[in-house]
Amino acid sequence: MFDTTMIMAILPEILMLILGLLVLVFDLIWKKRDGRDLGWLTAGGLLFILIVTAAIARPAESTLVFGGMIRYDMMSYVFKLLFIFGSMMTSFFMMDIEQLGKRGEAYILLLVATIGMSLMASSADLIMLYLAIETTSIPMYVLAGFMRDDEKSTEAGFKYLLFGAMSSTIMLYGFSLIFGFTGTTALTAITDFTLPLAVGIIFLMMVGIAFKISLAPLHFWAPDVYEGAPTPITGYLSTASKAAGFAVLLRLFLGLFPETSPYAPTWTMIMAVLATITMTLGNAVALSQTNIKRMLAYSSIAHAGYALVGVVSLSELGVGSVTFYLIAYVMTNLAAFGVIAAFSRVAGSDEISDYAGMSRRNPTLALVALVAFLSLTGMPPFGGFVAKVFVFAAAVKADMIWLAVIGVLNSIIGVYYYLTVLKVIYLHRMEGENEEAHPIPITRPYAIALTVLSFAILAIGIVFGPWFNIASSVAEGLF
Amino acid sequence: MTVFIILALVAIITALGMLISRNAVYSALFLVLNFATVAVFYLLLGAPFIAITQVTVYAGAIMVLFLFVIMLLGTDELEDTDNLTWQRPLAIGLAVVLVVEGIYLMLSQNTLGFITTPSEDLGSPQAIGDMLFSKYLLPFEATSILLLVAMVGAIVLTVKNKKGEQS
Numbered sequence: 001m002f003d004t005t006m007i008m009a010i011l012p013e014i015l016m017l018i019l020g021l022l023v024l025v026f027d028l029i030w031k032k033r034d035g036r037d038l039g040w041l042t043a044g045g046l047l048f049i050l051i052v053t054a055a056i057a058r059p060a061e062s063t064l065v066f067g068g069m070i071r072y073d074m075m076s077y078v079f080k081l082l083f084i085f086g087s088m089m090t091s092f093f094m095m096d097i098e099q100l101g102k103r104g105e106a107y108i109l110l111l112v113a114t115i116g117m118s119l120m121a122s123s124a125d126l127i128m129l130y131l132a133i134e135t136t137s138i139p140m141y142v143l144a145g146f147m148r149d150d151e152k153s154t155e156a157g158f159k160y161l162l163f164g165a166m167s168s169t170i171m172l173y174g175f176s177l178i179f180g181f182t183g184t185t186a187l188t189a190i191t192d193f194t195l196p197l198a199v200g201i202i203f204l205m206m207v208g209i210a211f212k213i214s215l216a217p218l219h220f221w222a223p224d225v226y227e228g229a230p231t232p233i234t235g236y237l238s239t240a241s242k243a244a245g246f247a248v249l250l251r252l253f254l255g256l257f258p259e260t261s262p263y264a265p266t267w268t269m270i271m272a273v274l275a276t277i278t279m280t281l282g283n284a285v286a287l288s289q290t291n292i293k294r295m296l297a298y299s300s301i302a303h304a305g306y307a308l309v310g311v312v313s314l315s316e317l318g319v320g321s322v323t324f325y326l327i328a329y330v331m332t333n334l335a336a337f338g339v340i341a342a343f344s345r346v347a348g349s350d351e352i353s354d355y356a357g358m359s360r361r362n363p364t365l366a367l368v369a370l371v372a373f374l375s376l377t378g379m380p381p382f383g384g385f386v387a388k389v390f391v392f393a394a395a396v397k398a399d400m401i402w403l404a405v406i407g408v409l410n411s412i413i414g415v416y417y418y419l420t421v422l423k424v425i426y427l428h429r430m431e432g433e434n435e436e437a438h439p440i441p442i443t444r445p446y447a448i449a450l451t452v453l454s455f456a457i458l459a460i461g462i463v464f465g466p467w468f469n470i471a472s473s474v475a476e477g478l479f
Numbered sequence: 480m481t482v483f484i485i486l487a488l489v490a491i492i493t494a495l496g497m498l499i500s501r502n503a504v505y506s507a508l509f510l511v512l513n514f515a516t517v518a519v520f521y522l523l524l525g526a527p528f529i530a531i532t533q534v535t536v537y538a539g540a541i542m543v544l545f546l547f548v549i550m551l552l553g554t555d556e557l558e559d560t561d562n563l564t565w566q567r568p569l570a571i572g573l574a575v576v577l578v579v580e581g582i583y584l585m586l587s588q589n590t591l592g593f594i595t596t597p598s599e600d601l602g603s604p605q606a607i608g609d610m611l612f613s614k615y616l617l618p619f620e621a622t623s624i625l626l627l628v629a630m631v632g633a634i635v636l637t638v639k640n641k642k643g644e645q646s
Contacts, residue, residue, distance in 0.1 A: 142632035
């Protein structure tokens with residue numbers, strides 16, 4: 001009954017589960033450990049899983065496995081690698097955070113969230129999909145509220161839980177209507193989707209997904225949760241978790257309402273409007289933020305809008321560009337949050353004004369901040385630029401020039417607040433102008449992760465061909 | 480049919496009673512009755528397993544937990560501290576719109592034939608057992624991971640750190 005395809009399809013999940021249980025057991029029996037040991041175990045294990053998965057679990061063709069529960073195709077392969085990478089970087093960032101890095105529970109929660117995301121990206125059945133979303137969300141609620149002594153963290157965890165539970169309930173209504181009308185939960189079995197309530201179902205499902213990727217009407221949780229959650233977790237939440245949401249969006253909407261469906265114009269139009277509102281609102285509100293985590297929260301709302309432009313174009317290029325965008329965005333935003341985590345660990349502040357003189361306090365860290373923020377802006381040698389070009393190109397090709405224009409205008413607004421941060425870092429001085437007396441030492445895990453991410457951002461921006469080939473191979477499976 | 484209509488009335492009245500009652504204990508008891516009626520619905524639909532689960536898990540375990548929490552917190556009488564006064568009329572209005580829409584939809588279709596009924600033996604315990612360990616094996620395993628991590632999470636958030644953050 002079992003064959004190798006089935007094992008290969010869930011190989012990363014199996015390995016991550018084993019790693020998680022190892023961490024849990026070691027946490028219990030390994031008393032005389034140094035603070036970072038569990039972190040190194042997690043990060044090393046994830047690196048091993050990343051290499052093994054990349055090497056042997058590449059699917060030859062798209063197949064349905066486990067009774068049609070999950071799909072084993074290029075899309076799940078690429079997204080799983082992205083999640084494992086993001087999770088590895090996050091565990092590097094977590095190691096040196098007080099109250100977080102020394103506790104084994106934090107790592108097992110992180111690993112299970114990653115398992116959930118991997119399943120989200122490969123689900124081909126509504127039941128599996130819902131379970132995967134919950135497997136991702138529940139550990140993330142706990143991680144957001146992990147710092148129990150910190151009021152803001154507790155508030156973040158609780159807010160995330162309430163909004164998350166509410167939105168997944170609404171999405172579940174949509175799923176139940178689909179099951180009620182068609183009698184099946186398998187996405188592949190629902191080919192002819194012409195139901196009386198189709199538009200209602202589109203709205204209900206969109207609520208759940210819009211919450212996950214923080215689209216405009218459902219974005220309000222993001223700034224509070226991002227600000228309160230421990231910084232590495234915020235980084236993970238804004239990158240991998242968002243990418244998983246996009247994977248579900250692509251699978252659900254391209255699966256249920258493909259180009260030929262009569263409802264395709266309806267949902268692409270709704271999404272185009274949402275993308276416009278999301279981009280504009282995210283950028284406009286980000287302008288007035290003084291806390292860097294809140295600013296990046298609004299910026300990540302805006303980025304969800306840019307990525308959505310690619311989904312709206314409903315073409316192979318569009319899906320490829322979204323995937324490419326997500327890859328570039330995950331690297332960039334992880335680097336940005338890594339810098340913030342490294343800075344606030346020493347300086348103890350997330351206010352933008354406290355970043356004054358950072359280029360003198362630690363030139364290397366400032367350089368990484370420069371790379372990350374310029375990539376977020378969309379400056380040429382970095383990944384963010386190429387990603388934006390592909391997304392807007394997809395919109396133009398799909399005759400949605402107005403959307404591309406709005407996107408470009410929004411990127412220009414974005415330049416202002418990203419460069420303001422860089423201005424504070426490079427041009428402003430600390431009070432007393434004695435920056436040398438306040439150095440910001442970077443510990444080894446941060447050094448490793450930030451180096452990898454900076455080179456990745458550069459590599460995506462300069463040698464974008466291979467990356468785009470990978471991203472396009474995702475699209476081929478969906479059309 | 481008569482059984483269904485009576486039960487439906489009971490279900491709707493208890494659901495409303497749960498929402499309107501200002502006493503938390505009454506609310507909880509209304510909810511128990513509502514769960515019990517829904518369980519009978521499942522029996523009528525030929526799904527005995529789900530009916531029994533509904534009674535044991537929801538009406539039994541979860542409601543007892545609810546009642547415990549209400550009694551431990553001692554907030555059995557809620558004061559009217561609703562400061563979003565515009566919300567209630569709006570919610571009632573929207574609910575009426577939804578009901579009218581649903582009725583219109585059913586009448587305009589003239590039939591409920593577009594609803595696909597699942598196969599007859601779907602609800603029997605044996606069929607569910609078979610499905611859980613064959614077709615739904617992966618979701619079943621995923622649920623076990625989810626429960627494990629939910630437990631870890633609950634412990635992380637509630638248990639006092641006895642080691643006193645030894646760092």
